[in-house]
Structure formats: structure tokens, C-alpha cells
């Protein structure tokens with residue numbers, strides 16, 4: 517197997533606009549990592565611009581312009597699947613940016629985020645195939661870039677990124693996914709419900725990756741994980757506190773009870 521340069525390849529895949537190329541490239545990169553066919557090109561420059569490739573046909577709009585998705589029609593169900601598919605596309609980019617942007621982390625950090633990228637690509641494929649069976653494709657509905665905006669806001673520091681992207685925004689998926697899976701099963705789409713259950717299990721481990729590296733960085737810098745988290749939310753994400761929280765799923769993803777109690781208070785106050 518030929519060797520692959522980690523940082524330049526992660527960057528190139530981040531900028532790749534076509535989903536099929538991105539998915540294939542992430543698979544190849546992760547296989548190379550597992551085969552130890554990777555070169556750590558640490559000197560590859562980090563661009564200040566935090567941009568990702570987006571499919572040219574995907575209409576991007578402000579969240580307030582998105583229609584409410586009602587599950588009694590095929591179109592409504594497809595719109596919901598499309599919204600989650602778009603989250604998975606963003607999630608591939610989030611994992612790639614976590615690899616590419618932040619240098620000098622332990623090797624396990626890169627192993628973790630490459631595995632996340634590979635699993636997000638798998639989620640993207642599962643949902644994409646299901647959407648296709650419903651007669652739709654990625655790009656057929658409008659989407660918003662709220663998740664990516666938080667990636668851009670936290671590009672200055674890996675600690676802020678771990679705090680606010682996996683631990684705040686992606687953790688929200690743990691609260692809501694089981695209910696979405698139940699609702700879509702009730703609406704007759706058991707296949708979608710099964711896919712969401714797979715995604716839910718994997719997302720617990722993805723949030724756990726964010727939690728673990730967040731705590732590693734707090735310990736290294738000798739700062740309090742709780743007050744730092746609260747300060748970062750107040751400074752960069754005051755509007756992102758939402759509930760109800762799933763304590764059970766979040767505990768499995770590495771949240772501690774004192775953090776969850778504090779988050780609950782913030783939700784009640786918001």
C-alpha cells in the first residue's frame with residue numbers, strides 16, 4: 517500500500533465538495549491509518565480560513581427559512597432524513613477539520629477522529645441509500661449550516677472546539693435521536709428507525725471522544741473543566757443551550773453528574 521500524508525489528505529478531503537468522493541477518500545485514509553501507511557506531515561500549513569467543500573447543488577438557507585417537517589407524507593419523511601443526512605455530511609467535515617487543524621496532539625487523538633470520520637461517512641451512506649430508495653437525493657431539500665458556524669467559531673483552539681462542537685452541539689443529538697427514531701417508526705418507516713438506532717449508538721462514542729480530549733486538555737492546562745465549559749458557552753454559544761437532556765445517554769458518553777446538573781440549570785434558565 518502507498519503511504520498517505522495525514523494532514524494534507526485530511527485538508528483535501530475537507531475541501532472536497534462531492535459526497536461520494538469525500539466518503540471514498542475518508543475510507544481510504546482510515547484504512548491507511550489502520551495499516552500504518554501514514555506519514556505525519558506536521559509541516560503542512562494550517563489555513564486560517566475554516567471552510568469545507570459543499571455539494572454545489574445543495575441550497576443553503578438560514579434555519580428560520582426551513583419548513584417544519586411533517587411525517588405523514590413521504591416528502592416529509594424524506595425531508596427529515598435529508599436533514600440528518602446533512603448533519604452527517606457536516607460531521608464528516610467536523611472530524612476531518614479536527615484532524616487537520618490541531619497539530620501536536622497525541623497519536624490517539626488522530627486515531628479517534630479518523631475513526632469518527634469513517635463512522636460518519638458510514639452513517640452518510642446508510643441515510644443516503646435510504647433517501648435514494650424514497651426517490652430523493654442529497655441536495656433535494658434546503659439545509660442550514662448552524663453546526664459548521666460553531667466549527668468556525670472554535671477554530672482558534674482545540675479545547676474550545678472539543679467543548680462546543682462534540683460536547684455541546686453533537687451531544688444534543690443524544691437527547692433527541694431516540695425520540696426521532698420512535699416517531700419515524702410510528703409513521704411507518706422502520707428502516708429509517710433502525711438506521712437512527714445505529715447512528716445513536718455510534719454518536720455516544722463520538723461525543724465520548726470529544727469529552728475525553730476536552731478533559732485531557734483541561735488537565736494539561738490545569739483549568740477547571742466545569743467553569744471553562746460554562747465560560748465558553750456564555751462567550752461563544754449562549755443560544756445553544758437546549759433541553760430536555762438525556763442524562764442516561766450523556767452519562768454513557770462520559771458526562772459527569774455534576775456537569776449534567778449544571779447544564780440542566782442552564783436549560784431551565786434559558
Ligand SMILES: [Fe+2]
Nearest residue numbers: 604607636639
Ligand atoms: Fe453520525
